[in-house]
Amino acid sequence: MDNFKNLDNQYRRYKAHVSIFGTTQFHLRNPYIIAWWSAAFPGFGHILLNKYLRGLALFMWEVFVNHQAKINLAMVHSFSGHIELAKESLISRWTLMYIPVYLFAIWDSYRTTVDMNKLYLLAERENAPINSFTIGALEINYLDKRNPVMSVFWSIFMPGLGQLYIHRIISAFFSLTWSIIFLYFSHLLEAVQLLFFGEIKRATEVLDKQWLLYMPSIWGFAIYEAYVNTVESNKLFENEQQNFLKKNYQNSQFRVKKGKVVG
Structure with a gap:
C-alpha cells in the first residue's frame, strides 16, 4: 500500500x-x-x-x-x-x-x-x-472475478445484496437502507401476506401508493447497478492481471509485427 x-x-x-x-x-x-x-x-x-x-x-x-x-x-x-x-x-x-x-x-x-x-x-x-x-x-x-448472474440473483431477492456480493459497501448500504424504508412505509410485504391468504381487497387497501411507487425504481436500479459493476470489475481484474504478467514475465524483446510474434 x-x-x-x-x-x-x-x-x-x-x-x-x-x-x-x-x-x-x-x-x-x-x-x-x-x-x-x-x-x-x-x-x-x-x-x-x-x-x-x-x-x-x-x-x-x-x-x-x-x-x-x-x-x-x-x-x-x-x-x-x-x-x-x-x-x-x-x-x-x-x-x-x-x-x-x-x-x-x-x-x-x-x-x-x-x-x-x-x-x-x-x-x-x-x-x-x-x-x-x-x-x-x-x-x-x-x-476478483465474480458471476454477474449471481449479482442479479441476489439483487432480485433484496436490493443491496448484489452490491454486497461484489463488495460495493456504499451502494449496498444505500440500497438496503432505502429499500427497508420504502417497504415499511408502503406496507408492501403486508399486502403480499394478505394476497397469500386470498384477501385481495384488503391487500389493495393497505398499500400506501405514494411510497409503493418508489419500489420499482430502487429494485430495478439495484439489479442493473450490480450487474454492470460486476461485468466492469471482471474487466478490471483481467486488465490488472494482464499488466502484471506483462511487466513480470513477458520477455522484454517480445514484439508483434504484422500479425506475427517476434521474440
Whole structure:
C-alpha cells in the first residue's frame, strides 16, 4: 500500500482505486442510459458514476419533495384513468419546486458521463498502475472475478445484496437502507401476506401508493447497478492481471509485427 501511495505524484490519472469500501473505477458509459436513470429517479445516474454525495443529495431531495408534492400518488391516479383526481392530488407549491432540480439531475448526469468517458480514455492511454488488494481493521477488499448472474440473483431477492456480493459497501448500504424504508412505509410485504391468504381487497387497501411507487425504481436500479459493476470489475481484474504478467514475465524483446510474434 505504501508503494502505491508513493505513485500519487507520478501519474496524472488512475483507472481505479481499491479501498475497504469497494472498488471505484472509470469505464465507458452510455450518457443516454445514465440520463435515463436520472429521469427514473434523480440521484441514480450520479450513483452509477460513483458520485455518491451528489447522488445521495439528489435522491433525498427527490423522496422529500416528491412526497410533499404527492407526485407518485398523482401518477397512480393517472395510470388508473382518474385524471381529475390526479390533478387534485398534486400540491402546486411543491410541484413547481420539483421541476428545476429534476431537470438539473438529468442534464448534470449526462454532462458528467461525457466528461468521465473522456477521462477514462486518457487514463486508459496512460495505463497507470492500480492497487489490487487492500486490508484494514474493518474490511478486506481485492480484485476478483465474480458471476454477474449471481449479482442479479441476489439483487432480485433484496436490493443491496448484489452490491454486497461484489463488495460495493456504499451502494449496498444505500440500497438496503432505502429499500427497508420504502417497504415499511408502503406496507408492501403486508399486502403480499394478505394476497397469500386470498384477501385481495384488503391487500389493495393497505398499500400506501405514494411510497409503493418508489419500489420499482430502487429494485430495478439495484439489479442493473450490480450487474454492470460486476461485468466492469471482471474487466478490471483481467486488465490488472494482464499488466502484471506483462511487466513480470513477458520477455522484454517480445514484439508483434504484422500479425506475427517476434521474440
